[in-house]
Amino acid sequence: MCGGCRNRGRCRLGLGEITIIGDAAHAPVRCAPHFQAGPNVAHGGWTAAMFDDIIGRSLTQRGLRTVTGNLTVDFFNPVPVGEAMIVEVVTESRAGRRWTMQAMLRLERDPSPLARAIGVWVERREGHFERHEAAMRDYRAR
Numbered sequence: 001m002c003g004g005c006r007n008r009g010r011c012r013l014g015l016g017e018i019t020i021i022g023d024a025a026h027a028p029v030r031c032a033p034h035f036q037a038g039p040n041v042a043h044g045g046w047t048a049a050m051f052d053d054i055i056g057r058s059l060t061q062r063g064l065r066t067v068t069g070n071l072t073v074d075f076f077n078p079v080p081v082g083e084a085m086i087v088e089v090v091t092e093s094r095a096g097r098r099w100t101m102q103a104m105l106r107l108e109r110d111p112s113p114l115a116r117a118i119g120v121w122v123e124r125r126e127g128h129f130e131r132h133e134a135a136m137r138d139y140r141a142r
């Protein structure tokens, strides 16, 4: 789970347990009503955040320490609120520390994609978060 939800013991984005199969992954997901944008339709930001989370967490579960470098989302159809859905992740390629990943969101009982994410995750160098904290301390001291 990400740092924002770990202490609550529940993913507020509605992602269930991630199953890893080789270099792919899948998880059940359901958009909560508070992420509604249009009537009974998920906010596009929820869809992007959910993709970011599952791809990042699936890499973490594979033992890789990464951060999102970039993320593009294609919205093919409205995403329903409160409906059981599945998100499937595949590894497209790897070059050095860069992992190109793709994910699809679909209804539980329908193979048609509702949305697709493609992006690059970069393996973190040692001390990544410590450097960030130090930079912020310098910034705040200005």
Ligand SMILES: CCCCCCCCCCCC(=O)SCCNC(=O)CCNC(=O)[C@H](O)C(C)(C)COP(=O)(O)OP(=O)(O)OC[C@H]1O[C@@H](n2cnc3c(N)ncnc32)[C@H](O)[C@@H]1OP(=O)(O)O
Pocket (backbone or CB within 6 Å): 001, 002, 003, 052, 053, 054, 055, 056, 057, 060, 066, 067, 068, 069, 070, 095, 096, 097, 098, 120, 122, 123, 124, 125
């Ligand atoms: C228990 C825990 C649970 C944890 C559970 C976690 C689940 C949460 C999931 C959410 C994940 C997030 O939101 S992460 C948060 C959002 N993302 C971030 O904050 C990242 C901010 N950006 C950075 O910190 C930095 O730019 C880095 C780390 C991405 C890269 O910096 P660096 O380490 O100095 O590396 P650098 O030499 O620049 O680049 C290394 C290689 O990556 C490529 N590269 C660098 N940036 C990018 C980029 N934006 N897009 C594509 N490629 C890039 C470079 O071309 C290079 O390729 P080559 O020349 O080697 O070929």
